[in-house]
Amino acid sequence: MRGLYFEEFEIGAEYTHPFTRTVTEMDNVMFTSLTMNLQPLHLDEEFAKKSVHGARVVNSLFTVALIGAFHVPELTMGTTLGNLGYDKIQFPHPVFHGDTLRAETTILDKRESTSRDDSGIVWFEHRGFNQDDTLVCLLHRVGLMAKKQEEEGAR
Incomplete structure (x- = not known):
């Protein structure tokens, strides 16, 4: 399985990714602890109960990492040369333990690289939804994508 090469991306193309993932308490506690984020809204149930959310x-x-990864098998597996940046990150609705997430991607734009002849730049919009189809995450990402090689076996 491989992703798409630069030439294969079409502006406006939309993808509904087939994967879903239920977010667990362990995911949240481990990620938050590994990244040394001491925010009690993620770790302290009693604190979080008193917040506007009523729970951790x-x-x-x-959420960014998960929604930003659902596209990999279909679109960028082995064909990306790296992320160039994120133009937008929004969280219109919180994610809670037990939510099941899925993602969709739209190709916003693309252009040839001006500094490399082996790659091009693609702008992606990744949207994450929970089990109720509520938008929980919106990402605009810029990726450096490999071009197809002329010679067979060059990759």
Whole structure:
């Protein structure tokens, strides 16, 4: 399985990714602890009960990592040369323990690289939804994508 090469991306193309993932308490506690985020909203149930959410909220950077990964098998597996940046990250609704997430991607734009002849730049919009189809995460990402090689076996 491989992702798409630069030439294969079409502006406006939309992808509904087939994967889903239920976010567990362990995911949240481990990620939050590994990244040394001491925010009690993620770790302290008693604190979080008194918040506007009424319960612990999943670390938003975990949500970014998960939603930003659902596309990999279909779109960028082995064909990406790296992320160039994120233009937008939004969280319109919190993620809670037990939420099941899925993602969709739209290709926003693309252009040839001006500094490399082996790659191009692609702008992606990744949208994450929970089990109720509520938008929980919106990402605009810029990726450096490999071009197809002329010679067979060059990759």
